[in-house]
Amino acid sequence: MNRVDAGTLVLEPQLSAHAAELFDVLSDPAIYEFENAPPVSAVWLAERFARLESRASPDGTEQWLNWVIRLPTGVLAGYVQATIANESTAHIAYVLGSKFWRQRIGSAAVRAMLAELASAYGVQTFAATLKERNYRSLALLRSLGFETAGVNGSDEIVMYKRSAEALFGGA
Numbered sequence: 001m002n003r004v005d006a007g008t009l010v011l012e013p014q015l016s017a018h019a020a021e022l023f024d025v026l027s028d029p030a031i032y033e034f035e036n037a038p039p040v041s042a043v044w045l046a047e048r049f050a051r052l053e054s055r056a057s058p059d060g061t062e063q064w065l066n067w068v069i070r071l072p073t074g075v076l077a078g079y080v081q082a083t084i085a086n087e088s089t090a091h092i093a094y095v096l097g098s099k100f101w102r103q104r105i106g107s108a109a110v111r112a113m114l115a116e117l118a119s120a121y122g123v124q125t126f127a128a129t130l131k132e133r134n135y136r137s138l139a140l141l142r143s144l145g146f147e148t149a150g151v152n153g154s155d156e157i158v159m160y161k162r163s164a165e166a167l168f169g170g171a
Contacts, residue, residue: 001055001065002120006112009105011067014079015053018068019046021076030098034131061085063121069096069109077105080113088124090117106140114144118163126161 004011012018023042032038039045052066063084069077078096085091092113096106117123128146130137132155146159 004116008072010070014066016046016050025097028097034134090123
């Protein structure tokens, strides 16, 4: 798994060593407005990150790719992640602390991850599932060219995007 340069940001492969620093970011209650809950402790987060360091599901059918987002100041802003369940499709997600919203950090980080997934892992299609009322995530994904694919349950939507390599035959 590569370190990814994203302009002034850097995506570092997520390690358990990042847990203490990222715990403060992930404890921000604003980021749980639409779903999930903050981690219960830095120790719990370190244990979770340690399990994810295998970069694969226990049965080996999925690749789990997780990067932390490091700002030029050295501060962690959040993370981006992808699950590759077959050779050409990745399900993506991302979390940023609220003090980093509306600064184009999320779009730069996700854009860099998508490019890495296409070039290093051969991903051709990207999918994201989100709460329909999560207007910030919806705007971010639309700004990156994602389109609504359908409804998943009563309050979630699925968005997708085809990679430029898939559309134009590669670089």
